[in-house]
Structures are given as C-alpha cells and as structure tokens.
Amino acid sequence: MILAEENEDIRQLMTELTRYNFTCSVSDAAGIDEQLPAQNPDLVLLEVNSLADAGSVCRTLKQRNLPTIALACLETISSLNGHLEADDFIVKPYDPRELVARAKRLLHRNTGSNAEVIRYGDLSIDTARCEVSVAGHRKMLTFKEYELLKFLASNPGRVFTRDTLLDRVWGDDYFGGDRTVDVHVRRLRSKIEDSGHCFIGTVRNIGYRFSRNS
Template sequence: MSKYNILLFGFRNPNQKILVEKINYIFKKEKLIHIKKELDPEILSYSIGAIIDHDNYLDGFSSNILLSKLISNDNLPKVIITSNTRFDELQISGTNIEICFHPIVPSEIKNRLEISLKRTKKTSDLNNRIDFDNLIINLDKYEVWLDGNKLNLTFKEYELLKYLASNPGRVFSREILLKSIWSDDYFGGTRTVDVHIRRIRSKIDDLKNQFIETQWNVGYKFRNKN
C-alpha cells in the first residue's frame, strides 16, 4: 500500500481510542481520515479503502445514508467490523467487502483490506477489457494482447478494432466506420477503412482465429463467439 487515505467510519466509542491508535500504527504509510456526515469526493478519489465500525457509528438519518453510500461503492475496498448479533442488519452487496468480527485484531483488518483491494482491482480490470478467445483489448491501457503477447497497433487501428469488438456480430458500413473513427473532419475516402482493416488483420489473425469478417458490398463486422 502507498501513501493514500484510508477512511474510518464509526469508532465513536471513547474506549476505541487505543484500537484506532493501533490501526494508525499498522497503516503507518496511509493517512487515516475520520468521516462523520459527508463523503468528500476529492478525499474519496485519493482513498484506497475504508474501515467501517458497524457497531459504533452514530445512528441517524445522515449517518445511515453515509453508511449506505460507503457499502454500495463498488470501487472502494472496505472492511466492515461488526458483531455476531448485528451482522444480519447489514445489507451487503458486491465482492469488495470483507467482514471482521469483534474482538478485533488490527493485523487482520489490514490483511482483509489488502484482500479487498486486490479483488477490487481484479474486478475493475475485468470490467474494462474485452476478452475474445485468445485476444484481449485492455480499455484502460489502450493495449491489445494476443496469446499473451502485446501487439503494436496505431491509435486508429486500436480505435477501429475496439469499435468493432464492442459490437460483435453487427455489420458496419465503411461509411459509418469512417465517420465514427475519423469523424467528419477527415476528407479521405472509405479506402482508408479497408487499409486499416487489412493492417489489423495482419496483426491479430492467425490459424486459430479470424476476428474481423467482411460483409461483401457492405462493410465489416467482428465475429460472434462460437
């Protein structure tokens, strides 16, 4: 973990001061921020996780709304500390939540937050890429991989491939592809679409797969999965 915020919600019991100090010590590289009423978007953007003490938060309308926002935030790894008697009160959804039960061990909190962090990152990666047989298009990194090897595509080649792969089975005319990828400012003809398709095919097609199919007299489509 690096120097980012970790949000603390709850921990209002004075007897928990020692526990908070232990959590602060074990997360020595991170800055702990107590949140009470509102969730600052800027603080949230620099936060790698949240530790929620479900048994010791200020019950009330605003606090319940804030608790609900924290729990439902799929992009925020979190550890919820609760007791066996109150566990059923939690309305939990998502895969980036870890549960700790009282009595609390700070090292367990850290381990569980790291597990949630890894799971959240993995989920984010999977949600931002296109997988098709042995071809992977990473939408966050603008990368294309084939059989584990990174391909060298130009920006227009990448954009054209992504556009087709995002709509498998749908046929696009050369005119639509030209307008969508090159915009109305481009004064060349549809021949440039054919040239880029040919270049893309030379990089992604192999004996096992032919990803882009030609619809004669119309245009191109990215084939459906078998």
C-alpha cells in the first residue's frame, strides 16, 4: 500500500513497483483504521511530504506492526528530528531499484521464520518478547499456546499430525494423549480468531496447519 496523494510521481512509482512483481494500491490517510483490514497490506510506503499528519499515521501503522518505509525529501527528514516512527527512510529522488531492495529486505525481516517478528496479515508474533497481537491488540496466551502458534506460523501451509506437534512443541518428556493438542488449538483459536481472522486450519483425520493468507 502507498499512502499518499495520487500524482504523476506516485503513478510512476506504482508502474516501477509493478515491474518488480509488487501489487500496489494508492490511498490517502483518511479512515486508515478501516482501510488497513480491508486491504491487508504486507508493507506500506508513506509519502511524508503529501500527508498532513504523517506522524499520527506512522504510529497507527506501528501499532499494527506493519513495516513502513517513509519517502521524503532531505529537508523534510531533517525537520522531523527523529519523530517519525518508520522502519526505514528513503530520500527523494531515489532509484526504484534501491526502494525495491529495501522493501524486499524489510518484508523478509518481518515474515521470515528466523525473524524476531513473524507477521501474517493482522497477526504479529514478537519472538523476542514472546508477545502475540492481532490487529494491534495484544493477546494473552499460555506458554504452550504461544509455542504452538509460533511453531505453526514458522511453517505456514505445512500440515502437522498431532503426534508431530506433541513431539515438536511438548517434547519427549510429555506422556499424555494427543488430544491435548486439540484442546490447546481450541483455546488458541478462541483467543486469536474471530469472524474476520482464521489462522489455524484443521486437516481432517490428519492434524493442523497455519494459513498464511488469513
């Protein structure tokens, strides 16, 4: 998503990003809280110069754990004096190839299984702080619920049997039945899922998997 007033420069930027297989949309900052769930962007480019309240917008993006790159001229960046909470800054004019490289690096950092933050849609798992949030709202999980979610989210789309989950999450020292996995999944779903969010899928007669498109 590109947050900016649409103009010729922004249209040219969209054309360049499309050439590198990015899917783009342009929007102003009005009603951003409603726009984000509808568009579900992986990354936001924030055109600082064309937005009246870029600081407030940036704080909203940070609350939702959305990686953000701020685009601004050198004078604007200097005047901000460090008060804009973006993940990265690019000085205008810029080379589109540099922007693409930084965007890919930021996306990899935020979605890779070895990253400190695992993020898919509105779900964010901060592995450094052992915190989970959905749409910016922190969820209180037990240790095993957190470990189960982190393991599944680190392997999106892959199906795991209950026995495998017991082995990988509970370990060799656990001697209970495999139905404890069902109990934990049910409790986990009750805490992180609702009508607009479904992260853990059931594969009948096999087990569970994490859906990256939730």
